[in-house]
Amino acid sequence: MSTTIQRSVKHIENYALGKWIRGAGEGQVLYNAITGDPYALAGSKGLDFAAMTDYARKVGGPNLRNMTFQERGRMLRALALHLLSKKDEFYGISWATGATKVDSWVDIEGGIGNLFAYASLRRQFPNETYYVDGEIAKLSKGNTFIGHHICTPKHGVAMHINAFNFPVWGMLEKVAVNWLAGVPAIVKPATLTSFLTEAVVREIVASGILPEGSLQLICGSANGLLDHAINQDVVTFTGSASTGRMLKSNPTIINESVPFNMEADSLNCIILGNHVEPGHPEFDIFIKEVVREMTTKAGQKCTAVRRIIVPENKIEAVREALNKRLSQTIIGDPNVEGVRMGSLAGISQRQEVMEKLEQLSKTQKMIIGDFENYEVKGADKNKGAFMPPVVFLNENPFKNTDCHDIEAFGPVSTLMPYKTADEAIELARMGKGSLVSSIVTANTVLLICTDVFIF
Numbered sequence: 001m002s003t004t005i006q007r008s009v010k011h012i013e014n015y016a017l018g019k020w021i022r023g024a025g026e027g028q029v030l031y032n033a034i035t036g037d038p039y040a041l042a043g044s045k046g047l048d049f050a051a052m053t054d055y056a057r058k059v060g061g062p063n064l065r066n067m068t069f070q071e072r073g074r075m076l077r078a079l080a081l082h083l084l085s086k087k088d089e090f091y092g093i094s095w096a097t098g099a100t101k102v103d104s105w106v107d108i109e110g111g112i113g114n115l116f117a118y119a120s121l122r123r124q125f126p127n128e129t130y131y132v133d134g135e136i137a138k139l140s141k142g143n144t145f146i147g148h149h150i151c152t153p154k155h156g157v158a159m160h161i162n163a164f165n166f167p168v169w170g171m172l173e174k175v176a177v178n179w180l181a182g183v184p185a186i187v188k189p190a191t192l193t194s195f196l197t198e199a200v201v202r203e204i205v206a207s208g209i210l211p212e213g214s215l216q217l218i219c220g221s222a223n224g225l226l227d228h229a230i231n232q233d234v235v236t237f238t239g240s241a242s243t244g245r246m247l248k249s250n251p252t253i254i255n256e257s258v259p260f261n262m263e264a265d266s267l268n269c270i271i272l273g274n275h276v277e278p279g280h281p282e283f284d285i286f287i288k289e290v291v292r293e294m295t296t297k298a299g300q301k302c303t304a305v306r307r308i309i310v311p312e313n314k315i316e317a318v319r320e321a322l323n324k325r326l327s328q329t330i331i332g333d334p335n336v337e338g339v340r341m342g343s344l345a346g347i348s349q350r351q352e353v354m355e356k357l358e359q360l361s362k363t364q365k366m367i368i369g370d371f372e373n374y375e376v377k378g379a380d381k382n383k384g385a386f387m388p389p390v391v392f393l394n395e396n397p398f399k400n401t402d403c404h405d406i407e408a409f410g411p412v413s414t415l416m417p418y419k420t421a422d423e424a425i426e427l428a429r430m431g432k433g434s435l436v437s438s439i440v441t442a443n444t445v446l447l448i449c450t451d452v453f454i455f
Contacts, residue, residue, distance in 0.1 A: 011041045012198045015205060015217040016052050018059075023047070023220050030195055033098035033343045034333050036383030040195040044220030052186060052216050053228045056157035060184030060213025065153045067211070068129055072180050073122025075209060080115035082207045083200065087112070090168065090199060097167065097193045098343035098385060100334040103297045111169035111200075118176040129153075129182070153182030156232030159225060161247065163238040164190035164345045165300040165409075167197040174236055175215065183234070184214045188222040190239070192346050195219075231256040238302070241265045265407040267431040269307040271424050273441020278317045286440040287321045290413065294389050295329050295341040299411035300349075303436045306407055308391075309427050312417035319393070319415060323368050326389045332377030333384075339377055343385040344410055350385045356408035357390065363400035364392040364414060391415055397427055404430040 011027060013020045023043025032039040064072065083090075087108055094104035125131055133149035140146075158178035162170040167189050175185045189197035201217045204210065218225070229235065229252050237244045241264035247253070248260050270290060276282045293305040310318050332339040344350045357366075369390035376386050389411040394403050397416040404427075418424040428437050 009038045009040050011043075012195050012219050014044055014047055014219050015201055015215070016047055017055050017216075018212055020202075020205075021047065028191055028220065030192065031346055032096045033346050033385045034096065034379050036347070036380070036385075039096050042191050042194055042219045044218050044222065047218065047220075049222070049225045050228045052218075053157055053159075053225075053230075053233070056184040056186060056213055056216060057155065057230075057232070058213075060211070060215075061153070061155055061157070061182075063211035063213055064179065064182040064184060065129060065155075067182065068127045069122050069125035069131065069180070070127040072182060073119045073125075075119075076115045076176055076179060077119035079204065079207065079209045080112050080119060082209060083112050083115070083203060084109070086203050089203075090196065093196050093199050094168075095334055097196060097345050098298060098334075100339065100342045103334075103342060106297070107166050107169045111166070111172035114169070114173040114176045118180050121180065154232045154234065156183065156230060156234065158183050158185045159188070159229065159233060159235045160185060161188045161222065161235070161237045161239070162190060162197075163302075164192040164349065165297060165302075167193040168200050170238060171197055171200070178234070179210075179214060184216075186216045186218065186225070188218045188225065191220060192349065226250045226258075227252050229253060229256055229258045231258060234259045234261070236261045236263075238263045263302060263435075266302050266435040267306045267404055267407055268303055268434040268436045268438075269309050269428050269431055270305045270438040270440065271309045271418075271428065272311060272314060272318065273439065273443050274311045274421070275443045276314075276441060278314075278321070280442070282440050282442050283317075283321075287318070287325055289438065289440070290322060291325045291329070291389075294326070294391075294411045294413055298341055298344050298387075299389070299413075300345060300409055305413050305438075307397075307403060307427070307431060308413055308415045309418055309424050310415060312419055315393070315415065315417050319367055319391070322391055322415075326368060326391070329389065330377055331374065331381075331386055331388065333379040336378035341389075341411070343379075344387060345385065347385050349409070350387055353387065353408050353410035353412065356406055357412065359406050360392060360402055360408060360412075360414070363402045364394040367391055367393045367415070387411065397430075398423075401430065404432070 011022050013022045024046035027041035027043030029038050030040045090108045091104050131151040133151055137147040160174045171187050178185050244262040244264045272286050290305050329341050330338050331341045334342045369388050374388040392414040394414050394416045403414040
């Protein structure tokens with residue numbers, strides 16, 4: 001890394017042991033996803049992960065456990081109000097992740113909304129440090145043996161390993177849960193967009209609302225963190241399935257029986273009902289939803305539509321409608337008026353998506369998307385992490401199954417036909433447990449038939 005880059009961009013820092021710490025060494029260069037220019041430096045070299053987990057358990061844990069549910073809930077509400085007052089600053093930084101104003105709203109204000117939502121849950125709990133759950137279970141004839149659930153906070157730390165696509169919401173949706181439960185957190189955002197997470201954590205720390213030890217932040221590599229987990233800890237992971245499986249198989253996680261929650265690749269589907277015809281309101285809703293899910297956050301959402309399941313006699317009509325709507329989507333710098341879709345989060349992410357596109361192209365054909373002749377407004381498409389929306393057609397999705405196994409985490413989806421409701425159900429199930437499935441139909445019979453796989 002050149003000295004010029006080191007001097008021209010800021011070092012983002014880690015927050016550990018109650019203080020801000022810059023990683024040792026040069027650090028990793030993070031780039032502005034719109035301009036391609038160096039934006040920040042991040043690194044975690046020199047952090048003592050053992051000390052961080054110990055600090056969370058011995059300082060943050062007792063501080064939070066001594067608070068009642070009501071106090072913790074009010075703490076969340078105060079923090080939400082504080083962050084909301086700083087949202088304009090976050091929006092300005094979010095732009096560098098390639099996000100439009102709407103994309104940033106989902107991430108920033110959606111994340112703050114989680115704090116408000118969990119703060120309101122305090123009304124369901126007593127003004128105590130524990131919670132008595134349900135009624136007594138009488139387990140013997142004379143009630144000499146009974147059972148009762150009494151919920152108390154774990155004496156550990158919640159370790160959150162988050163994805164790049166929601167640097168604010170991804171953190172706040174998780175920490176809101178563990179703070180209300182009286183457990184401290186160590187957050188590891190994806191380094192690619194960690195500069196936005198760091199900005200939010202700086203405001204959290206500066207507010208003084210949280211008790212000491214409640215939150216720590218690792219902006220660089222967290223390799224080795226899980227080696228210090230104990231059975232009172234919990235780990236959450238959001239990202240690729242391959243990385244999740246690797247982390248879940250960590251010997252310490254297994255030996256200590258650490259709860260590990262993984263949210264990984266999700267090949268979500270949307271189904272068009274057989275009775276819906278072009279020109280029907282339901283048809284327009286279907287097309288609008290697919291386009292919205294492909295272009296919001298440039299398709300970088302865990303809930304984005306990856307498989308478009310359509311009656312075989314409607315394939316061409318859906319293709320034409322999607323092509324028309326997607327061709328009208330203006331791609332470019334989100335600060336430029338009229339732009340509706342920004343860039344991917346970085347060049348490295350675009351390269352990963354392109355690799356997945358190459359794999360998918362082996363078993364299906366691209367029917368929408370031109371990498372040579374698409375326009376970017378207000379930016380250089382060769383420097384920024386831009387890419388056009390891509391739609392594949394898989395004419396035999398029961399035989400060519402890559403579309404059910406490979407997720408290109410960008411503005412990419414596959415159109416596929418079905419003959420009967422049973423086939424539509426089977427195609428949906430081939431996604432192996434997606435986060436969300438949608439059905440657009442005016443036919444209640446289809447909804448009844450498909451009820452078995454909606455979850």
